[in-house]
Amino acid sequence: MTSSPESTELPIKSEGVEASPAPSQQLEKDVESNEQPKENGNVYPADALSTPRQILFIGTLCTAMFTNQVGLGNTLCTVGLIGESFGISNQGQLAWLIAGYSLTIGTFILIGGRLGDEFGNKRVFVIGMTWYALWSLVAGLAVYSTHVLFVFARVFQGMGPALTLPNGLAILGQSYSPGPRKNMSFAWFGGAAPFGAIAGFLFGGLFALAWWPWIYWSQAIALAGVAAFAAWTIPPLPVQPKRHRLLREKLEDLDIPGGLTGVAALVLFNFAWNQAVVAGWQQPYVYVCLILGVVFGVAFFCIEVYWAKAPILPLAAFNSDIAFVFACTATGWACFGIWVFYIGQVALNIGDTTAVQMAAWFIPVIPSGLISALAVGKLVGNVPASWIMVVGQVAYLVGSILATARPPHTIYWTYYFFSVLIITVGMDTSFPAAAMIFSDAVPQQYQGMGASIVMTVVNYSISLGLGFAGTIETNINNGGLTTSDKLLGYRGALWFSVGLAGLGLVLSLVFIAKSHFKSKPKA
Structure with missing residues (x-):
């Protein structure tokens, strides 16, 4: 059946089941069910929404980033108190309460994005919020058990954002045509992060009292409410398959071997680095996990390149520009993860700051982060992404240097205030820029896959960075028995974050030089 241009622009919805629906009709179904739109049509439903409806639509999807940061912030500021209730004082074990959450997000986001592409982004988004609520409930109930249950609950909590983050971004990517509106929607998505972090710090500190x-x-009550609201806000049409597929074809499209080997590689490699902080590298199982992680990683890339018909990691969409963007994003967010954990440890354990004070001290991330994210939304398209990355890396570097050099008992309005203000610029410029660049680089029907890669880089970098930093801390703090030894370990970890930011800055400058010479006309 052929369709005229007019019929493509004015799709007709059908309530019945058609044996061979017109491309315009199938496209309308796919878009409204948050499934992949057809490549032969470019329908972007959010472009036609009224302004109030767009605010509600974008705000609902931004809860994915907001609640993700709440889950990080509410534990960061209370990790010492929670550890004390379980009889934990080792910094390596405490770091697991943070790293386990980010590890799971970074590990399963690729799977979450693919599930959304296959079964409907809206459906997976709602399931993710519900799952997140369930394991938040379990995390609280762990008070009646041991820290092992709490760590497991934190790990399973991370699967919630692993489903909501890529699918929230995918819905935005599918709903807006490339241009200012799409850029601003991504910017608002990234701008929700500082609000979530502050909410986590504030309510974590208040409830801890x-x-x-x-x-x-x-948190569980709020997430259950968000899940119900999202189910109502996002159009609830059922997912319509593009065509009848055999079970074998469905399994091939899911790329199960790639998913299994990829998850195994990420988990084992990250587990080795974070567990080494607790048990030490002298334990055989630690370096065995590291070796197995590398082996599974090699197997994963071999499967994706040579075997998978629908690879979970679209290597064909990669180019050197995207590789540089992701490298800068990885170093920057690893730096940020170390910074936010250890600047808090210095304030809480050395400077005798309370959790509520910590929440107040982080308030500058709201204006700084929001302005930075929205500025990126306006600038992308007019300013090269390479320069945006340079600005972000400079912010990471300056902010981490201020945190490292800060005397523990100095007043807030010197090092701490400016460190928070500046480093937030790095966080909220690198993420929106990376998300926008990669969203435009992949086909519209694979927005979930593209978004999942960005979020994998962000969250896995946080978790792995904490593992590296924890190894440094425990090897130089002489056991952390005295205040001076603890401070020595904290600063060693913070200097490592400075090194990561410096590496990211060098990479971003190389990226600019490469782009300059690439665009320079040959004589």
Whole structure:
């Protein structure tokens, strides 16, 4: 059946099941069910929405980033109190309470994006919020058990954002045509991060004053409400398959071998680095996990390049520009993860700061992060992404240097204030820029896959960076028995974050030089 241009622009919805629907009709179904739109049509439903409806639509999807950061912030500021209730004082074990959450997000986002592409982004988004709520409830109930259950609950909590983050971005990518509106929607998505972090710090500190399990029980209640609201806000049409597929074809499209080997590689490699902080590299199982992680990683890339018909990692969409962007994003967010954990440890354990004070101290991330993210939304398309990356890396470098050099008992309005203000610029310029660049680089029907790669880089870098930093800390702090030894370990980890930011700056400058010589006309 052929379709005229007019019929493509004015699709007709059908309630019945058609044996061979017109391309315009199938496209309308696919878009409204948040499934992949057809490549032969470019329908972007959000472009036609009224302004109030767009605000509601974007705001609902931004809860993915907001709740993700809440889950990080509410534990960062109370990790010492929670560890104390379980009898934990080792910094390596405490770091697991943070790293386990980010590890799971970074590991399973690729799977979450692919599930959304196959079964409907809206459906997976709602399931992710519900799953997140369930394991937040379990995290609070762990007070009646041991820290092992709490760590497991934190790990399984991370699977919630692993489903909501890529699918929230995918819905935005499918719903807006390339241009200012799409850029601003991504910017608002990234701009939700500082609000979530502050909310996590604030409510974590406040509920900890009563009883820390309420941090997670209140989170579970809120997430359940968000899941119900998202199910109502995002159009609830069922997913329509593009065509009848055999079970073998469905399994090939899911790329199960690639997913299994990729997850195994990410988990084992990250587990080795974070567990080495607790058990030490002298334990055989630690370096065995590291070796197995590398082996599974090699197997994963071999499967993706030579075997997978629908690879979970679209290597064909990669080019040197995207590789540089991702490298800068990885170093920057690893730096940020180390910075936010250890600047907090210095304030809480050395400077005797309370969790509520910590929340107040991080308030500058709201204006700084929001302005940075929205500025990127306006500048992308007019300013090369390479220069945006340079600005972000400079912010990471300056902010981490201020945190490292800060005397523990100095007043807030010197090092700490400016460190928070500046490093947030790096966080909220690198993420929106990377998301926009990669969203435009992949086909519209694979927005979930593209978004998942960006979020994998961000969250896996945070977790792995904490593993590297924890190894440095525990090897130089002489056991952390005295305040001076603890400070020595904290600063060693923070200097490592400075090194990561410096590496990212060098990479971003190389990227600019490469782009300059590439665009320079040959004589």
